[in-house]
Amino acid sequence: MNKKVAILGATGAVGQRFIQLLDNHPWFEITGLAASERNVGKTYKDTKKWRLDTQLPEEIGEYEILPMDPKKIDADLVFSALPSDVAGEIEANFAKEGVAVSSNASANRMKEDVPLIIPEVNRDHISLIDIQKEKRGWDGFIITNPNCSTIGLVLSLKPLTKFGIEEVRVATMQAVSGAGFDGVSSMDILDNVIPYIKGEEEKMETETLKLLGNMDKDRVKPASIKVSAGCHRIGVIDGHTESIWVSTNQKIDAKDAKNAFLMFDPQLKDLPSEPEKVIFLHERDDRPQTRLDRNIGRGMTVSVGRVRDDFDGIKYIALSHNTIRGAAGAAILNGELLAREGYI
Ligand SMILES: NC(=O)c1ccc[n+]([C@@H]2O[C@H](COP(=O)([O-])OP(=O)(O)OC[C@H]3O[C@@H](n4cnc5c(N)ncnc54)[C@H](OP(=O)(O)O)[C@@H]3O)[C@@H](O)[C@H]2O)c1
Numbered sequence: 001m002n003k004k005v006a007i008l009g010a011t012g013a014v015g016q017r018f019i020q021l022l023d024n025h026p027w028f029e030i031t032g033l034a035a036s037e038r039n040v041g042k043t044y045k046d047t048k049k050w051r052l053d054t055q056l057p058e059e060i061g062e063y064e065i066l067p068m069d070p071k072k073i074d075a076d077l078v079f080s081a082l083p084s085d086v087a088g089e090i091e092a093n094f095a096k097e098g099v100a101v102s103s104n105a106s107a108n109r110m111k112e113d114v115p116l117i118i119p120e121v122n123r124d125h126i127s128l129i130d131i132q133k134e135k136r137g138w139d140g141f142i143i144t145n146p147n148c149s150t151i152g153l154v155l156s157l158k159p160l161t162k163f164g165i166e167e168v169r170v171a172t173m174q175a176v177s178g179a180g181f182d183g184v185s186s187m188d189i190l191d192n193v194i195p196y197i198k199g200e201e202e203k204m205e206t207e208t209l210k211l212l213g214n215m216d217k218d219r220v221k222p223a224s225i226k227v228s229a230g231c232h233r234i235g236v237i238d239g240h241t242e243s244i245w246v247s248t249n250q251k252i253d254a255k256d257a258k259n260a261f262l263m264f265d266p267q268l269k270d271l272p273s274e275p276e277k278v279i280f281l282h283e284r285d286d287r288p289q290t291r292l293d294r295n296i297g298r299g300m301t302v303s304v305g306r307v308r309d310d311f312d313g314i315k316y317i318a319l320s321h322n323t324i325r326g327a328a329g330a331a332i333l334n335g336e337l338l339a340r341e342g343y344i
Pocket residue numbers: 008009010011012013014015034035036037038039049068080081082083084086087104105106146147148177178179180181182322323326327
């Protein structure tokens with residue numbers, strides 16, 4: 001399998017993760033990098049934005065930055081790492097021209113005919129693609145992955161759904177990279193915790209229900225769970241930590257929950273970006289920690305720890321890498337699913 005892929009928003013925090021994760025990918029070859037008008041025509045290395053802690057693949061540095069024009073980009077699949085306010089229109093332009101779009105942006109996530117997918121959770125929702133194409137008359141289509149804080153929550157909730165989840169409360173401690181390169185100034189975040197991230201709580205509360213919902217004919221029937229989120233920005237570079245409280249209609253204790261986490265084996269059948277363990281259960285009381293654990297499973301594993309009984313259920317901590325499992329890695333895994341299922 002050899003598919004041509006391009007990255008929209010290639011110079012951003014997530015765009016750079018795409019480049020890093022797609023380097024030597026067994027199925028995908030990068031054929032185009034696109035960014036805003038201010039960078040179009042420059043070589044990638046001249047945008048001077050490469051800030052990840054790895055070497056820029058040499059040939060990628062020489063790529064010319066392309067405009068957001070489907071006619072100028074030769075790709076079977078584009079990964080979108082665009083700000084949401086521009087993503088909606090740009091992604092639709094590509095889909096109309098017959099290109100498959102795997103997007104990180106929130107613009108299209110909650111549209112009824114757009115699949116919001118975590119392959120280990122709800123890959124059957126992929127059938128919305130056919131409905132979307134028919135309804136909109138497009139040759140291409142858009143598929144999305146969730147917000148970076150939703151994904152760690154939902155992957156850790158999935159094994160608990162068999163106990164009948166009724167209510168979820170979550171308090172996040174989110175990394176600065178989640179706000180993009182220009183997101184939070186150092187003067188705002190050093191020596192500080194910011195108890196507000198615009199739109200984040202709403203995203204966690206709505207996306208979770210779509211992801212854990214079931215296909216009902218041509219739409220997703222959202223899960224009937226009460227979800228309440230409180231989101232906070234902290235001075236960590238990468239890795240979102242979440243304190244999660246879950247109550248269920250069947251009786252559950254910490255031992256049941258730990259067993260469910262240990263047994264979780266969603267069997268994606270060898271997608272290249274699939275981690276060996278989707279959930280890693282930590283037994284030590286002082287784990288997971290961002291610096292020590294965010295890169296488990298090449299950043300695709302969700303770390304879970306401190307699983308304890310609570311007065312009406314259980315509580316635990318989850319950690320996931322926000323620009324890998326929460327963004328670029330998630331979109332690439334969705335792209336691999338598309339390739340394996342014959343959508344591209
Ligand atoms: N960071 C995360 O952890 C994370 C996680 C999940 C989802 N997301 C979502 O992923 C998307 C990208 O986030 P990010 O953190 O990578 O943002 P970012 O660092 O600000 O990067 C934004 C990218 O979009 C390009 N861009 C900005 N304005 C544009 C315009 N008007 N037209 C065309 N291109 C434009 C930028 O190009 P220039 O360099 O040329 O300006 C840059 O490549 C957002 O929708 C975000 O919500 C982010």
